[in-house]
Amino acid sequence: MKIFQIALGILAAIGGFVDIGDLVFNVSAGATFGYQLLWVVVIGVIGIITYSEMCGRVAAISGKAVFDAVRERLGFKTGLMALIAAQVVNLMTLTAEIGGVAICLQLLSGLPYRWLILIAGAALAVVVWVTSFDWIERVFGYGGLCLLVFAVAAVKLHPVWGAVGHGFVPHVDTKSPLLYAYFAIGLLGAAMTPYEVYFYSSGGIEERWGPKDLGLNKANAMIGYGLGGFLSFALMIVGGSLFLDKGIEPEFLGSITIGAEVPLGQIGLLLALVGILFAVGGAAIDTLFSGAYALAQFLGWEWGRYRHPRGAPRFTVTWLVLLVIALGLVMTGVDPVQLTEYAVIFSAVALPLTYIPILLVANDRSYMREYTNGTLANVLGLIYLVVILVISLTAIPLMILTNVGQN
Amino acid sequence: MTDTVDIGLHVVDHQLLDSEGRRCGNVDDLALEGNPGESLEVVALLSGPGVWGQRAGLLGRIVGWLGGGGTVRVPWQEVEQIAAHVKLRKRAEELGLGRGDDRLRPLIDRIPGADR
Numbered sequence: 210m211k212i213f214q215i216a217l218g219i220l221a222a223i224g225g226f227v228d229i230g231d232l233v234f235n236v237s238a239g240a241t242f243g244y245q246l247l248w249v250v251v252i253g254v255i256g257i258i259t260y261s262e263m264c265g266r267v268a269a270i271s272g273k274a275v276f277d278a279v280r281e282r283l284g285f286k287t288g289l290m291a292l293i294a295a296q297v298v299n300l301m302t303l304t305a306e307i308g309g310v311a312i313c314l315q316l317l318s319g320l321p322y323r324w325l326i327l328i329a330g331a332a333l334a335v336v337v338w339v340t341s342f343d344w345i346e347r348v349f350g351y352g353g354l355c356l357l358v359f360a361v362a363a364v365k366l367h368p369v370w371g372a373v374g375h376g377f378v379p380h381v382d383t384k385s386p387l388l389y390a391y392f393a394i395g396l397l398g399a400a401m402t403p404y405e406v407y408f409y410s411s412g413g414i415e416e417r418w419g420p421k422d423l424g425l426n427k428a429n430a431m432i433g434y435g436l437g438g439f440l441s442f443a444l445m446i447v448g449g450s451l452f453l454d455k456g457i458e459p460e461f462l463g464s465i466t467i468g469a470e471v472p473l474g475q476i477g478l479l480l481a482l483v484g485i486l487f488a489v490g491g492a493a494i495d496t497l498f499s500g501a502y503a504l505a506q507f508l509g510w511e512w513g514r515y516r517h518p519r520g521a522p523r524f525t526v527t528w529l530v531l532l533v534i535a536l537g538l539v540m541t542g543v544d545p546v547q548l549t550e551y552a553v554i555f556s557a558v559a560l561p562l563t564y565i566p567i568l569l570v571a572n573d574r575s576y577m578r579e580y581t582n583g584t585l586a587n588v589l590g591l592i593y594l595v596v597i598l599v600i601s602l603t604a605i606p607l608m609i610l611t612n613v614g615q616n
Numbered sequence: 617m618t619d620t621v622d623i624g625l626h627v628v629d630h631q632l633l634d635s636e637g638r639r640c641g642n643v644d645d646l647a648l649e650g651n652p653g654e655s656l657e658v659v660a661l662l663s664g665p666g667v668w669g670q671r672a673g674l675l676g677r678i679v680g681w682l683g684g685g686g687t688v689r690v691p692w693q694e695v696e697q698i699a700a701h702v703k704l705r706k707r708a709e710e711l712g713l714g715r716g717d718d719r720l721r722p723l724i725d726r727i728p729g730a731d732r
Contacts, residue, residue: 271700273631280642281629285671288629289679339729508683509631509642509663511717518730522720525730575626576700 214425216343216350217416218261218433220491221409223353225257225402226437227444228302228492229309229462230549232485234399235441236459236468237614238392239448242383244368244376247442249393251377253400254438256596258430259589260401260564261409263571263582265426268413271576275403275410275567276506282566291562292507298559299404299500301552303531304538306493307333308545312462313486323540330536333493337528342415342514345494352487354436358469358480360443365472366450373446391611394604395550398557400438401597404499406563411502415515420580444468460546497535501528550613557604560597568594621698623658631701632663632690632713640714643702644671647689661690661702663713688712 225231238246264275273281276295280288310329315322337345383389409429418426447468452459459465462485469481498514505512505524512524539545568590571582582590608614621627623646632641641663650656665683668676690704690711697703708714724730 273700277631281625284629285644285668285676286673289672289675338727339732505639506631507642509639511639511714517732518724518727519721522717522724525724526720 215429215432216346217409217412218429218431219350219353219436220346220433220495221261221405221412222257222433222437223350223488224408224492224495225400225405225434226441227353227356227488228495228549229305229312229489229545230302230553231399231441232444232462232465232488233459233546234392234395234550234553235444236448236452236465238396239445239450240452240455240457240459242389242392243449243453244373244446245380245382245389246392246396247373247376247445248379249396250400250438250441250445252596253397254434255589256397256593257401257405258434259586259593260567261406261434262427262430263586263590264406264410264567265413265418265430266423266580267567267571267577268410269418269422269426270420270578270580271570272414273410273570274414274502274506275407275563276503278566278570279563280507282569283562287562288507291559292503294555294559294562295403295407295503296500298552298556299496299503300531300535300538301548301555302404303493303496303500303535304543305545305548305552306489306496307535308539308543308548309462309489310486310493311539312545313482313489316463316466317482317486326536326539329490330532333490333497334529334532337494337497337514338518342412345514346412349487349491349494350433353484353491355480355484356440356488357443358473358477358484359440359447362469362472362477363443363446363450366447368446368450387607388611388614390603391607391614394557394600394607395553395614396441397596397600398553398560398604400441401560401564401593401600402553402556403560403563404496404556406567407499407502408495411498411506411513415513417515423580462546497528497531500531501525547613554604554608557600560601561594564594564597626698627661627702632661633701633703634708634711634713635696635704635706636708638708638714640704640708640711641688644668644687658692660692661695663688663690 267273279291307329311325314325451468466478466481469477501524504527510523511521518525574581628643630643634640643661644667645662646658647660648656649659664687665680666685666687668680694705696705
């Protein structure tokens with residue numbers, strides 16, 4: 210049944226919702242504001258579904274991925290700036306994810322962190338080199354679903370369901386509105402982080418989607434990102450139930466796993482660690498490929514895992530080089546969690562440069578033919594364009610005003 | 617496609633595909649001919665780092681220099697179809713396109729499993 214081939218959507222969503230930074234950010238949103246920010250995740254989920262469906266459809270009908278659209282609609286100059294911004298943010302995120310994989314391996318094995326960084330980097334290179342795109346998707350997408358253990362943990366922690374329900378209703382009720390806004394912007398920025406759509410649209414082409422796969426595209430976007438959002442809810446509820454009003458600020462990956470260990474014991478801890486390992490490893494592959502996709506598409510090079518390394522040499526060398534640079538950066542001892550927080554905020558600034566071209570191309574009748582945006586996609590697309598503009602204008606001021614969410 | 621083509625929107629900055637469907641560069645610029653008062657004619661597509669400076673000023677020149685310079689001129693007669701991509705009549709090697717990939721291929725081939 211082709212309708213169950215939703216690994217691409219899940220893997221793309223994992224990179225946005227439960228990568229190394231988001232795991233901590235979600236739990237820490239719960240620890241700080243309880244269940245009050247759940248509604249923000251809903252808004253983010255609908256936005257990313259809208260735009261992923263759009264760029265998946267563009268990929269299926271025209272064979273264009275997101276950076277093809279960026280280049281053709283923004284032109285060389287503005288497109289080049291979008292490319293540079295995308296590469297910087299991507300590299301920051303990739304660095305953080307490799308660090309995350311190493312932390313995870315350290316929690317599992319107890320070996321020294323720096324050795325595990327090298328092992329993580331080598332393992333990623335080998336996995337990407339020998340594994341087909343389909344299997345990368347399946348292993349990391351479905352493996353990351355071990356994180357559903359946090360949904361069980363959320364239930365077992367017996368939250369006050371009335372309060373959880375209230376969290377889904379948009380409201381602001383806090384003594385620190387700036388910090389609240391910072392968390393809201395961070396959650397929205399993470400939900401709509403651009404590399405999700407770079408990866409998703411290019412993945413559609415890797416899978417050779419055509420007009421017959423538009424249903425598959427919808428299913429991938431809705432179920433994949435829906436699951437990502439669901440995991441985000443679960444983490445926030447765990448954070449709210451376990452840490453709120455206890456003065457505990459979860460800043461480390463280790464403190465997240467406590468969320469599964471307290472209600473579920475050793476098995477919960479193990480599932481959480483395995484889930485995090487696959488999710489963060491998957492996010493590393495998301496960003497590794499996204500960087501190479503973006504560069505190759507912008508310059509018109511041959512690209513894609515489906516072309517095999519010898520069929521796309523410059524693409525292959527690009528991801529190898531990105532991996533080596535990221536390994537070098539993570540060896541400096543930079544804190545992965547902090548790094549992704551900065552990456553989300555910086556990427557928020559460049560959001561319009563990614564999403565405006567998608568909206569324009571999805572409305573181009575000359576090659577989208579009868580598959581251009583319908584009314585719903587355009588109305589939602591325009592509404593979210595406003596949301597994106599607000600995010601991009603407020604992200605950095607809020608980061609400065611709240612001292613990166615510290616007060 | 618309609619009968620008229622908007623070359624600004626549907627040719628410039630589009631992907632070039634050779635006769636075998638290989639991605640072999642983007643349309644970075646166009647070469648036009650025609651004296652003042654006469655009609656202008658597109659005579660060639662230009663592709664390669666040598667053109668980037670004209671497209672994006674100093675930043676474009678730096679990136680073009682990093683890309684090794686060089687411009688490939690593809691005569692307009694070699695264009696077979698303009699749809700989502702610009703499709704060419706000949707193979708990339710015959711037109712001098714995609715040489716960066718061809719140059720790197722022997723290096724990649726040395727790593728086991730490069731064809732899988």
